[in-house]
Amino acid sequence: MSLLPDAKTLLIEDSPDRVVVRLNRxxxxxxxxxxxxxELHQVCAFLESNPKILILTGAQTDKGGVFASGADIGQLRDRGREDALAGINIKLFIRIAELKMPVIAALDGFVLGGGAELAFAADFRIGTPSIRIGNPETSLGIMAAAGASWRLRELVGEPLAKEILLAGRVLNAEEALAARLVSSLHDPAELLPAAHALAERIAAQDPLAVQYTKAVFHLPRQAHPEADMQAQAVLFESAAKYRRMTAFLEKKAKK
Structure with a gap:
């Protein structure tokens, strides 16, 4: 059965170890x-029950590639206090960040506002030379309230985060790469293959070990080292650990 066959805003490819989701408006x-x-909540529900790598990218427009130009301003303009308190975007982006397997954001063109905050929720970000990434929300009389106010500082440091959030600075591709906001740049035709190559490297690891490592990585400092020991205790008892270490030792013995 295909994942969300009636999706109106997403194009979805589901394979055994990963799901590719293209934003499609x-x-x-x-x-x-x-x-x-x-629709992205439905994707999350599927991945929470069926852990797989998620690749997020944008469908092509008639003016070239774009990830997401932000939230829909027509809808955003009509939202009020109760909508803000409902956390419409932030709850989704937290859910994406907390998926068990890694999330890869493959970025092209505009990555602005809510689109940038969606990208910040990913574990990996790669891009093309045409990306423009930033949070211009204050120019519209609101703030970046779907994760940028804390994730961006963690990703690029306080001085640059404040330039982006308070002064409306939009980074080009080279600036985003220098700040390590993206880890690599690729020609548009090579963007999705690069995302799949990264997914292949993740998929080559033990899935349970990847899931525990991601979960422990995002815990607050005070949760360590107890969380590390508890997670390792589970992994030490796994069949995959014994099988993979045995294969390593056998391969080493043959050299």
Whole structure:
């Protein structure tokens, strides 16, 4: 059975170890609306029950590649206090960040506002030379309230995060690479292959070990080292650990 066959805002490819999701509202540069939020929640529900690597990218527009130009301003303009307190975007982006297997954001063109915050929720970000990434929310009379206010400082440090959040600085590809906000740049035709190559490297690891490592990595400092010991205790008893270490020792013995 295909994943979300009736999706209106996403193009989805489901394979045994990964799911590729393309944001697909090219007429509005993949602006994130309520329908897209709802459909991404359904993707998360599937991945929470069936842990796989997630690759997020944007469908092509008639003006070239774009990840997401932000939230849908038409909908955002009409939202009020109760909508803000409902955490429409932030709850989804937290859910994406907390998926058991890694999330790869493959970025092209505009990565702005809510689109940037969606990218910040990923474990890996790669891009093309045309990316423009930033949070211009204060120019619209609001703030970046779906994760950028804390994730961006963790990703690039306080001085640059404040330039982006308080002064509206939008980074180009080279600046994003220098800040390590993206880990690599690729020609547009090579972007998705590069994301798949990264997914292949992740898929070559033991899935349970990857899941525990991701979970422990994101815990607060005070949770360590107890969390590390508890996670390792589970992995030490796994059949995969014994099988993989045995294979390593046998291969080493043959050299």
């Amino acid at each position: 090219p007429e509005v540069r993949n602006a994130i609306d309520q329908q897209m939020i709802d």
